[in-house]
Amino acid sequence: MTGTIIIAGAGLCGARAAFAVRERGYEGKVLLIGSERHAPYDRPPLSKHADKGSLSIQHVADEESYRVAGIDHLGGLDVTTIDPVGHVVTLSDGRHLTYDKLLLAVGARPRLLPGTENLTKVLTLRSFDDALKIRDGIGPGRRLAIIGGGFIGLELAAMARKLQTSVTLIESMPRLLARAVPAEIASVIEERHRLEGVEVLLQSGISSIGEDANGVQIELADGRAIVADLAVIGIGAIPNIEIAGAAGLAIENGIAVDHFMRTSDADIFAAGDCCSFPLQTYDGSRVRLESWRCAQDQGIIAAANMLGIVTPYEGVPWFWSDQYxxxxxxxxxxxxxxxxxxxxxxxxxxxxxxxxxxxxxxxxxxxxxxxxxxxxxxxxxxxxxxxxxxxxxxxxxxxxxxxxxxxx
CATH class of the missing domain: 3.30.390.30 (FAD/NAD-linked reductase, C-terminal dimerisation domain)
Incomplete structure (x- = not known):
C-alpha cells in the first residue's frame, strides 16, 4: 500500500501509530506532526518519577529509529485546518499537505481557572517543558500550592515533598480523587499525604489568585489566604477537538470514533486523549480516557485500520498512580x-x-x-x-x- 499517512499529534499515541504502520508493511509516506520541539516522549514520568535525580525526557524512540523507519517527524508545528473533501491539511507554517489517511492524535490540554492565563507563577503540568518550569520552582525552603486533588496534583505533591518542598493542596470536593477512585482508596492516599507533611484543604473553593514579585497569593472562599512561591493547577483536561469540529467531524465528549478508531469521515481516524469511543466490554458505552495504555494501544489499533486491517479496539480501561x-x-x-x-x-x-x-x-x-x-x-x-x-x-x-x- 502506498500514498501518504499524516498523523497529527506527536505524543505516545501518534508515535506508536507511525511505527505500527511501518511494521504492518506500509510503504508510502508517513508524516508525524507535533507542536512540541521534542521528539515523542512518555508523559507519566513527568509527575510520577521526576523526583529521582535530574529530570530527563524519556523518548518513545531515538531519532535514528525514525530515520530507519522512514518516518518524517515535523516538530514545532500544528495542523490548523482539515479539508476532508480535498484530503488536505494546513500547517501552522502555512504549508498545505495532502493525505490518503489522517490520524488525529492531538491529545488534550490542561483546564485553567479563569484569570490565570497570563500568570507566570501559576502553571499546569502537561509537557516536559512544563515539568522543567515546575522543577525549577520547587526544592528545599520553597512553597508549592497545588489546586486540584486528582492524580496529577497528588503525584506532583508526592514528588515535591520528596524534594523537601512545603506543599498545600487545595481541593473543592469533600474528598480527594472523587471522580476517579473509590473512597476507601482515596482515604489511604489522603492519610499518606498528610503523614508526609502535605497540608490538604478539602471543600475549599477559590475566590481569587494573584501574583507579585514575592510569589502567588490565593484567597479561598472561606477567607483563608495561601501564599506560595509557585502554584500548579491540576483540575482536569479538555480534549483538543477544535480542528475536528471545524472540519465537520462528529464530536461527543471528544472526537467521536467507532470500534475501529474511525471518525465520521471514513479516511480520518482519531485515538488517545482527544477521542471518545465505544467500549465493547461494556455493551458499547461511550467513554473518553486519559490513559497511557489507552493512548498506546489505540494508536496501534488505528494504524491497522488505516491500512484496511480490520481490528476493533477491545481494551479494558486501566490506570495506575505511584505516590511515595x-x-x-x-x-x-x-x-x-x-x-x-x-x-x-x-x-x-x-x-x-x-x-x-x-x-x-x-x-x-x-x-x-x-x-x-x-x-x-x-x-x-x-x-x-x-x-x-x-x-x-x-x-x-x-x-x-x-x-x-x-x-x-
Missing amino acids: DLTLQIAGLPGLAVETVRRELSDGSFLLFHLGCDGRLVAASGIGRGNAIGRDIRLCEMLIAARAHPRREELASPSTRLKSLLAA
Whole structure:
C-alpha cells in the first residue's frame, strides 16, 4: 500500500501509530506532526518519577529509529485546518499537505481557572517543558500550592515533598480523587499525604489568585489566604477537538470514533486523549480516557485500520498512580458498580471488586506498596473482559486464587 499517512499529534499515541504502520508493511509516506520541539516522549514520568535525580525526557524512540523507519517527524508545528473533501491539511507554517489517511492524535490540554492565563507563577503540568518550569520552582525552603486533588496534583505533591518542598493542596470536593477512585482508596492516599507533611484543604473553593514579585497569593472562599512561591493547577483536561469540529467531524465528549478508531469521515481516524469511543466490554458505552495504555494501544489499533486491517479496539480501561511507595491501580469502570467486595492482603494492601447490578465484575481497584497488587489487577482485567460473575465469598477470600476464577 502506498500514498501518504499524516498523523497529527506527536505524543505516545501518534508515535506508536507511525511505527505500527511501518511494521504492518506500509510503504508510502508517513508524516508525524507535533507542536512540541521534542521528539515523542512518555508523559507519566513527568509527575510520577521526576523526583529521582535530574529530570530527563524519556523518548518513545531515538531519532535514528525514525530515520530507519522512514518516518518524517515535523516538530514545532500544528495542523490548523482539515479539508476532508480535498484530503488536505494546513500547517501552522502555512504549508498545505495532502493525505490518503489522517490520524488525529492531538491529545488534550490542561483546564485553567479563569484569570490565570497570563500568570507566570501559576502553571499546569502537561509537557516536559512544563515539568522543567515546575522543577525549577520547587526544592528545599520553597512553597508549592497545588489546586486540584486528582492524580496529577497528588503525584506532583508526592514528588515535591520528596524534594523537601512545603506543599498545600487545595481541593473543592469533600474528598480527594472523587471522580476517579473509590473512597476507601482515596482515604489511604489522603492519610499518606498528610503523614508526609502535605497540608490538604478539602471543600475549599477559590475566590481569587494573584501574583507579585514575592510569589502567588490565593484567597479561598472561606477567607483563608495561601501564599506560595509557585502554584500548579491540576483540575482536569479538555480534549483538543477544535480542528475536528471545524472540519465537520462528529464530536461527543471528544472526537467521536467507532470500534475501529474511525471518525465520521471514513479516511480520518482519531485515538488517545482527544477521542471518545465505544467500549465493547461494556455493551458499547461511550467513554473518553486519559490513559497511557489507552493512548498506546489505540494508536496501534488505528494504524491497522488505516491500512484496511480490520481490528476493533477491545481494551479494558486501566490506570495506575505511584505516590511515595504506594501504587494504586484500577481496571474497568468502577462508576458502573452497585456493590463492592473487599479483599484484605498482606502489609495493609487490599483489593476492591466492583460488581454490576447482575453480579458481573465490572471493575477492580487496589492499593499497596510497590507492585503488590499488580498481578491481581491484571487477572481482574481478564475477568472483566470475560464478563465473569464470580461469587462474592470467593472474591473476599485471600485464599481463593483469581487465576482459578478465570479458569472457571
